[in-house]
Amino acid sequence: MGRMWHAVAALSIASMATVVAAADWGLPRAGAAEAPPRMGVVRNSTRSDGNSYHHVWPPMEFGWRIVLGSLIGIFGAASGSVGGVGGGGIFLPMLALIIGFDPKSSAAMSKCMIMGTCVSTVYYNLKLKHPSLDIPLIDYDLAMLIQPMLMLGVSIGVILNVVFPDWLVTALLIILFLVTSMKAFLKGVETWKKETIEKREVAQRMHQICQEPERATAIPTGPGDSVRAKNPSAEKSSLLKNVYWKELGLLAFVWLAFLALQIANKYSGHCSTLFWVLNSLQIPVAVGVTMYEAHGLMTGKKVLSSKGSQQNALKPRQLFVYCQLGIVAGLVGGLLGVGGGFIIGPLFLELGVPPQVSSATATFAMMFSSSMSVVEFYILHRFPVPYAAYFIAVAFIAAIIGQHYVRKLIRWLGRASLIIFILASMIFISAISLGGVGISNIIHKIESHQYMGFESMCKYGA
Numbered sequence: 296m297g298r299m300w301h302a303v304a305a306l307s308i309a310s311m312a313t314v315v316a317a318a319d320w321g322l323p324r325a326g327a328a329e330a331p332p333r334m335g336v337v338r339n340s341t342r343s344d345g346n347s348y349h350h351v352w353p354p355m356e357f358g359w360r361i362v363l364g365s366l367i368g369i370f371g372a373a374s375g376s377v378g379g380v381g382g383g384g385i386f387l388p389m390l391a392l393i394i395g396f397d398p399k400s401s402a403a404m405s406k407c408m409i410m411g412t413c414v415s416t417v418y419y420n421l422k423l424k425h426p427s428l429d430i431p432l433i434d435y436d437l438a439m440l441i442q443p444m445l446m447l448g449v450s451i452g453v454i455l456n457v458v459f460p461d462w463l464v465t466a467l468l469i470i471l472f473l474v475t476s477m478k479a480f481l482k483g484v485e486t487w488k489k490e491t492i493e494k495r496e497v498a499q500r501m502h503q504i505c506q507e508p509e510r511a512t513a514i515p516t517g518p519g520d521s522v523r524a525k526n527p528s529a530e531k532s533s534l535l536k537n538v539y540w541k542e543l544g545l546l547a548f549v550w551l552a553f554l555a556l557q558i559a560n561k562y563s564g565h566c567s568t569l570f571w572v573l574n575s576l577q578i579p580v581a582v583g584v585t586m587y588e589a590h591g592l593m594t595g596k597k598v599l600s601s602k603g604s605q606q607n608a609l610k611p612r613q614l615f616v617y618c619q620l621g622i623v624a625g626l627v628g629g630l631l632g633v634g635g636g637f638i639i640g641p642l643f644l645e646l647g648v649p650p651q652v653s654s655a656t657a658t659f660a661m662m663f664s665s666s667m668s669v670v671e672f673y674i675l676h677r678f679p680v681p682y683a684a685y686f687i688a689v690a691f692i693a694a695i696i697g698q699h700y701v702r703k704l705i706r707w708l709g710r711a712s713l714i715i716f717i718l719a720s721m722i723f724i725s726a727i728s729l730g731g732v733g734i735s736n737i738i739h740k741i742e743s744h745q746y747m748g749f750e751s752m753c754k755y756g757a
Contacts (some may be wrong), residue, residue: 383724
C-alpha cells in the first residue's frame, strides 16, 4: 500500500510539472552571470554601475541534452538523498555544461533540485524509526542546534558570492571537499570494521546456539541482535507520532523570519542603512533559537537521543564548534549553490550519530535552507519556472527510489556504512566536477583578460 501511495505522489508531481511547463514557459525571468557558448534564451539585466549583463536560459525542448541531464539528475538525487548531501555537486555542473544554463542560473536551478530531493527524502523518512531505538529517525534536537546557523550561513554565503573572486572560491571548494570526503571515507572504513566484528560475534553466538540448543535462552544477545531482530528503522509508524511539533514549530519560525527579512530586503535600497539593519536582524533570530537548544543540551534538560547510551551533556566548547560548522555549511551552500550536507553530514558522523540518522537529519535541515533559497530566487526571477518544475519532479521521484532501494540493500547486507561511503563518494565527485568547472571558468577569464580580484558587494543591485 505504501509503495502505491509513493507512486501516486510521484506521478502527481510529474503531472503538475508538465502542466506548469506547458502553461508558464516564456515568462520573463532575470538573473546575473556570463552566458555560456551554447545559444539559448538570453535575458538582460542592468548592474548598478549602468553596464548590462545577461544570462542564458536554453529553450525547453526534447533532445539529448534533456535526456542526459535527466539521467544525471536522477543519479545525483538518488545518491544525494541517501548520503544526505542533496546532490548539488552533481546538479550544478550538469545544468551548466549539459543543459546550457549560465553559472548564476545554474546555481538557482540547482537549489530547486536540492529542494525537491530534500522534500522527497524528508517525506520518506518521517515515517521511519531510529535503527536501534524506538524514536523517530530524524533527530529534531540536533536539527534545532544546526539549522538556524545553517540558514545564517546561507545568507552570508550569498553576500560572499558577490565579493569573492572565482579563483578563491574554486580553491576553497577543492580543498574543503577533498578533506571532508577523506574524513568521511575513513569514518566509513572504521564503521565497516565495527560492523564486521559485530557480524562475527553474532555468527559465533548463533554457532553456540546450534551446538547447545538447550542453553539458547541463557546466551546473552548484543546490540546487533536486537537491531536485526526488531530493526525499528524498517518499521513505519504514524507520521503524527514521529513529528516533534514544538521543535518543528521553532524551525518553521526561523524559516519564516529569515524569509520575511529577505523579502523586506528586496524593497530596501541596496547597501543602504535599512539594508544592513535587516540583514543584521537575522543574527539574533538564529542565535536565539540555537542558544535555547544549546542551553538545554548543556544542562542535560535535552539530549541528542539519536546517540542512545553514548549521549552525554555537551560542553560549551563543543557546542560553539558545532554551531560554527553549521554556519560554514550554510556559507558553502549559499556560495556555491550546493547543499550544506557536505559539511554537516560528516559532522554528525563525528558526533557519533548513526549513518541513517545523520543522513535523515542533514536532509531535514537542508530542506529549510534550500526552500528559502528557492523562494528568494523565484522572487528575484532567477530561474525559468517550467525547467525548475521539471527538474524538481525528476529529483523528487529519484530521491524516493534511491531511499527505498538503498535502504533495502542496507537491511539485507546489514551494512549501514554504505551510507557513509555514498556520502564520501558524492563529496569527492563534487570536488572534481565543481572544481573542474571552476578551473575552466578561471582559464577563460585569464584568456579574455577579465578582472579576477575581489568585488564590492554594493557594485551589484539586488
